[in-house]
Amino acid sequence: MFPDSLIAGYKSFLGDRFSRERQRYESLATTGQSPEVLVIGCCDSRVSPEVIFDAGPGELFVVRNVANIVPPYEVGGQFHGTSAALEFAVEALKVKHIVIMGHASCGGIRSFAEKRAPLSSGDFIGKWMSIIAPALDTLEDPGETPSDDYVTRLGLAAVEQSLANLMTFGSVRRRVDAGELQLHGAYFGIASGHLLVRDPKTRRFEAVVSDIGTPPSLLRCD
Amino acid sequence: MFPDSLIAGYKSFLGDRFSRERQRYESLATTGQSPEVLVIGCCDSRVSPEVIFDAGPGELFVVRNVANIVPPYEVGGQFHGTSAALEFAVEALKVKHIVIMGHASCGGIRSFAEKRAPLSSGDFIGKWMSIIAPALDTLEDPGETPSDDYVTRLGLAAVEQSLANLMTFGSVRRRVDAGELQLHGAYFGIASGHLLVRDPKTRRFEAVVSDIGTPPSLLRCD
Amino acid sequence: MFPDSLIAGYKSFLGDRFSRERQRYESLATTGQSPEVLVIGCCDSRVSPEVIFDAGPGELFVVRNVANIVPPYEVGGQFHGTSAALEFAVEALKVKHIVIMGHASCGGIRSFAEKRAPLSSGDFIGKWMSIIAPALDTLEDPGETPSDDYVTRLGLAAVEQSLANLMTFGSVRRRVDAGELQLHGAYFGIASGHLLVRDPKTRRFEAVVSDIGTPPSLLRCD
């Protein structure tokens, strides 16, 4: 049975947002989409990009994978879902912004920091998270038990890694050089609601809005 | 510069949903997530699962890739983002439902049907979409120019393909057999707002709500 | 038989440079090397970094591979000679500069541009050169027969690709961020003797010395 909660939610959507935005959906179906922003976010159930950015239909092209990771350009590989979505967004849709959006309390980042045992014989999570292995080299040794601070900083370092990996795609580099595409890093603190945005000059993550209470430190934003 | 529209949207989220749901976000940050549903949806900017199912934080674990595809279980591969997310959702979060959610007017499906030229030298989209190649064999030959009907049916056949691919994962099969996990197919018509859900017995996709106007045909739901 | 030319050359080295620099060699053998510069150059017999930079013993740590390529950080691979040398230079020797040094008339670049048939069943050259495939996406389509200009621009784009790939190594990124390491691009025109150096702000390659005759254009430096 299709989940009742989804049926109920869909009916609520029909009666509320869809009836209000119906013309926009109809128009988007006719003209096709032309979003200006690609968000690469996490699968986590608490960090929907459309919710956090209050985005309407047609605004965000959204990739969601575990821990919002971009792998480097890989030659010879087969099924690279994220690279495929990136290629489509950049080459076909010609988005103007790419946002790598990390978040606090990320299970993927934490399990990688804690070097947990594989979940299955395929160890897909272990292989996938290993894309951020080089980010470890930008941080000090966490010792036996990584602190919360360390896990947060690893999350930010992983965003940085994905930004570097983005630049290994020729199509991204060409458009960035031409001033047609901008790359951004962001980080959402689930508990506090803080959104941190990376300053491209200093490479620091700074809070967009501070009057909801100052985050204890930029490194402990949740 | 971080896009103004995202900053504005985030402030709207802070003042509206976040202030209303703040306790829920705080609680979810403390207890961690425990969503019951994994949705595998498309990156398309018009089909946000949280919007269409009016879902709150913590409800949906969401993978989004081009054309909402699940690859078959692959031995020896490296960076399988969707398989990693699937493994995490099934083994760590123990979700009870997986929804493969297709949609009308999917650019990935259409470009595959039309065998378009590669977008870049890497041809990541071409390689990625080739996962649904077996779905072609379930349909008649579309001739030179695939009709809209054909593209819609290919979209539905691709959902069917992904459902079969899900069953190539031992952990999925085991939990389905134990009655702990259900697999679903769904399809959203952007223009009409129709949601079609796959009947597991007949394998037909049927409209959940019909009083918004009957879809011209189940295969032309948009 | 060991080649006579090498024996003769060695004797010349012994009688000339070694006798003049003997103390330096002895001292370097005792203290170990501490070069400040890593050069990643091509195997080509016409572009010895020590000759072009008139460098003495202990000055340049030199990797030479076909077409002076740095692959992106790769997880799970086995025998990555260039990544190993990079790791050693950055982490153990703590070099302060990395120079990617391209050159005109590079056989590797040309064969890649011309999509030549594999040299052997292993096609090691083809696989190796495919690391620069994304650089193709930064240039226009060369048509059937790539022009000399195109091959030159591909050589410069390949240097740019390797600089992007360097930044996927966490240890490189950390030291660049800390101001302890600088990355450079350079290009040597064999016929004219011109050395072009990349301006990190404009990403253009400019001649270091121009009074040996102006290069016809920055893109035709040989």
Place this chain on the structure above:
Amino acid sequence: MFPDSLIAGYKSFLGDRFSRERQRYESLATTGQSPEVLVIGCCDSRVSPEVIFDAGPGELFVVRNVANIVPPYEVGGQFHGTSAALEFAVEALKVKHIVIMGHASCGGIRSFAEKRAPLSSGDFIGKWMSIIAPALDTLEDPGETPSDDYVTRLGLAAVEQSLANLMTFGSVRRRVDAGELQLHGAYFGIASGHLLVRDPKTRRFEAVVSDIGTPPSLLRCD
């Protein structure tokens, strides 16, 4: 800023060697290179093959990796820089000699003998040096702390290993059998300036020139 020392060195090269050898550089740019010798040397800043063999432009095709290693022919691998260079030198340039050139005080050899901890999370050096693991089996057990003698002998055994690995390439074997290609081992003592060359019959390394002072022993040539 591009290193001043390199700019100064380049100007010295322009005024001295390049002005003397300009015709040779111009001619080599026109006709292309046709070196007869491939040298596989170490990245070490103290062992430039062009310096030690006083070689002019066009004479030596030079691969430089950590510890002058040739991996065995590998099926299915991706980015084998040294194999690619070897293939290019043998199949395209048809070199007549390959020289594996080891040297005293090699940091790669020593770190392998001492089983040092990884330099980074990728452990590229560890993986790379493991190519010479079989050479360990040709030597006695070094005990806890490998002696200098042991490290020297491991360096020579590693050259021997690389010579064996060269013969795993069909194209090398074919040309060696046809008398068109010769394989050589050499070893440079940095402090003393001694060059040892391997006698293919006895497999012993013997000094080319002895009147610069007898090396204390063939195994302690530095």
